Amino acid sequence: MAELCFYFSTSTIKRQIMKFNKQKSPQAEKEFGGTLGATCIPVFLPLTVLYLLCVCRSPVASVLQWPPVLPPTAQLWDPLAPVLILGWMALQSFFYLLPMGKVSEGMVLKDGSRLKYPINGFHALCITAVLLTLSLWLGMPLGYLFELLLPLAVCAIGVSFLLSLYLYISSFWAPHHALAQGGNTGNPLYDFFMGRELNPRIGSFDLKYFCELRPGLIGWVVINFGMLMKEVELRDSASLAMILVNGFQLLYVADALWNEEAVLTTMDIVHDGFGFMLVFGDLAWVPFTYSLQAAFLVVHPQSLSPLGATAIVTLNGAGYYIFRKSNSQKNQFRRDPTHPSVSKLETIATATGKRLLVSGWWGLVRHPNYLGDLLMALAWSLPCGFNHLLPYFYVVYFTVLLIHREARDERHCRAKYGLAWDSYCRRVPYRIFPYIY
Numbered sequence: 001m002a003e004l005c006f007y008f009s010t011s012t013i014k015r016q017i018m019k020f021n022k023q024k025s026p027q028a029e030k031e032f033g034g035t036l037g038a039t040c041i042p043v044f045l046p047l048t049v050l051y052l053l054c055v056c057r058s059p060v061a062s063v064l065q066w067p068p069v070l071p072p073t074a075q076l077w078d079p080l081a082p083v084l085i086l087g088w089m090a091l092q093s094f095f096y097l098l099p100m101g102k103v104s105e106g107m108v109l110k111d112g113s114r115l116k117y118p119i120n121g122f123h124a125l126c127i128t129a130v131l132l133t134l135s136l137w138l139g140m141p142l143g144y145l146f147e148l149l150l151p152l153a154v155c156a157i158g159v160s161f162l163l164s165l166y167l168y169i170s171s172f173w174a175p176h177h178a179l180a181q182g183g184n185t186g187n188p189l190y191d192f193f194m195g196r197e198l199n200p201r202i203g204s205f206d207l208k209y210f211c212e213l214r215p216g217l218i219g220w221v222v223i224n225f226g227m228l229m230k231e232v233e234l235r236d237s238a239s240l241a242m243i244l245v246n247g248f249q250l251l252y253v254a255d256a257l258w259n260e261e262a263v264l265t266t267m268d269i270v271h272d273g274f275g276f277m278l279v280f281g282d283l284a285w286v287p288f289t290y291s292l293q294a295a296f297l298v299v300h301p302q303s304l305s306p307l308g309a310t311a312i313v314t315l316n317g318a319g320y321y322i323f324r325k326s327n328s329q330k331n332q333f334r335r336d337p338t339h340p341s342v343s344k345l346e347t348i349a350t351a352t353g354k355r356l357l358v359s360g361w362w363g364l365v366r367h368p369n370y371l372g373d374l375l376m377a378l379a380w381s382l383p384c385g386f387n388h389l390l391p392y393f394y395v396v397y398f399t400v401l402l403i404h405r406e407a408r409d410e411r412h413c414r415a416k417y418g419l420a421w422d423s424y425c426r427r428v429p430y431r432i433f434p435y436i437y
């Protein structure tokens with residue numbers, strides 16, 4: 001019987017794949033190093049997460065250490081980890097489904113329809129904060145998250161592979177207009193990596209939108225808080241460096257959830273399919289590598305002078321100001337160009353009917369929001385001092401990510417706006433850093 005079921009399910013998948021082969025667009029230009037990149041990245045990045053977590057707990061904490069620090073296999077597994085990861089996903093899904101906040105519409109899809117999305121991420125963050133306070137009051141040892149980091153990361157990586165596999169297989173039942181432009185080449189490894197379907201849903205539950213903002217992003221600040229509690233356990237109080245890292249990153253996450261609606265216009269939601277790259281990025285990469293500074297500070301405490309702390313707070317404030325103002329200016333302009341806050345800005349027309357801002361923040365550089373984000377990234381690493389490279393991993397990775405992302409966005413915009421984009425580039429010649437790049 002089991003064999004018969006297996007035969008029918010595999011033959012249904014084969015039939016769906018044959019149907020899809022007639023619809024695929026193999027001529028689409030491949031990104032992220034094509035098939036080679038799509039094969040190597042899913043091996044290399046999960047190992048990088050585990051390696052970085054091991055390095056940050058080692059006394060030397062050197063990323064260049066040879067031979068590299070490798071964890072004994074016993075440290076990679078804890079039966080509590082899958083319970084926590086699945087429980088966390090279930091809890092955040094429950095918050096997502098609660099009828100709180102408003103419902104917003106996404107961008108217009110290929111078939112002319114618009115999907116509906118709940119805007120209740122900030123509510124989910126607040127409820128999570130209340131639950132954390134309650135668990136502290138009940139005496140739960142949140143600092144134990146430090147010991148669990150490696151097993152939790154292993155489980156998050158496992159969940160990412162399983163979810164990506166589910167998404168790849170289920171995409172063969174999606175109508176053709178629901179597929180993403182880039183992940184529909186017919187090459188299984190590449191399509192698994194990029195994601196075939198644009199907005200995979202189970203009923204009204206949008207998997208990409210949920211994963212982008214909830215389990216990983218809120219998980220990141222919970223891990224940070226766990227590191228702070230571990231420091232309190234070890235040294236009786238939280239250090240200024242730890243408080244700054246926690247505060248800065250909490251501000252960033254709270255801002256993302258407060259402005260949740262703006263995510264509906266990002267490249268990831270509008271253009272990219274939901275495949276391994278985004279699933280792993282959202283569920284494993286963000287919570288476990290973005291929290292490295294806090295984990296590092298547990299083992300390598302740093303003292304910070306009031307002057308140093310003031311300079312770092314100022315840098316984070318400046319970065320946040322540029323990031324928020326520029327993102328809000330573009331969102332406001334895209335939603336309502338006649339709004340008084342943007343109606344006086346200089347713009348150029350494009351053949352699509354949409355206009356491009358050429359003054360204000362978007363007249364300074366072509367990606368002022370990336371500039372602000374990078375300044376914040378630096379401010380998150382500086383509290384960890386200058387003796388180690390590891391806390392600066394985020395700055396290096398993020399610079400590479402944003403330069404690559406800028407180039408991808410530029411290609412899309414040139415294809416979309418043609419000559420108008422070229423004249424924008426002539427008017428605003430620098431991409432991210434004024435007079436530098």
Ligand SMILES: NC(=O)C1=CN([C@@H]2O[C@H](COP(=O)(O)OP(=O)(O)OC[C@H]3O[C@@H](n4cnc5c(N)ncnc54)[C@H](OP(=O)(O)O)[C@@H]3O)[C@@H](O)[C@H]2O)C=CC1
Nearest residue numbers: 266267327330334355356357358362369370373405409413
């Ligand atoms: N912390 C992290 O790990 C990450 C953070 N981010 C952050 O996410 C935020 C969103 O970034 P991202 O989605 O990459 O891209 P952007 O928010 O920069 O959006 C790019 C789009 O904006 C529109 N646009 C570009 N120039 C203009 C202009 N002059 N006038 C009007 N519209 C313009 C175009 O879309 P259209 O014309 O179609 O509207 C373009 O495709 C950024 O702040 C970034 O720093 C991003 C990635 C990772």
Ligand SMILES: CC(C)=CCC[C@@H](C)[C@H]1CC=C2C3=C(CC[C@@]21C)[C@@]1(C)CC[C@H](O)C(C)(C)[C@@H]1CC3
Nearest residue numbers: 212213255256263266268277278280281282285286
């Ligand atoms: C190395 C690797 C696997 C990369 C995958 C990239 C993802 C980690 C990022 C792609 C775009 C992202 C965004 C955010 C987090 C990182 C990922 C998922 C974001 C949610 C962070 C908070 C911001 O305010 C944001 C909402 C603008 C942002 C959106 C893009």
